[in-house]
Amino acid sequence: MAMDVTDHVAVPEHRKMDEDEVEELLEKFDTKKEKLPKIERTDSAIKGLDPEVGDVIEIVRESPTAGETTYYREVIESR
Known part of the structure; x- marks a missing residue:
């Protein structure tokens, strides 16, 4: 019996960003996609998003001090 981890309360929301959003993100933070965490x-957590290498995933986590925090990760091939 397989469990869908994305339904678990401890797994934050993950969303694949579109190319326009990625461009805005990289410009806003004056960085390159390759410098994002992986x-x-x-x-x-991203299996259902049909990710491809090079996609950027937005992760929104609840924070006791900030309400919520947003993280960004670049998709890489499995090591």
Whole structure:
């Protein structure tokens, strides 16, 4: 019996960003996609997003001090 980890309360929301959003993000933070933290394409939390290498994933986590915080990860091939 397989469990869908994305339904678990401890797994934050993950969303694949479109190219326009990625361009805005990189411009806003004056960075390059390659400098973002990484997430493996086979990570269970993004499996349902049909990720491809090079995609950028937005992760929104609840924060006790800030309400919520947003993180960004570049999809890489599994190591």
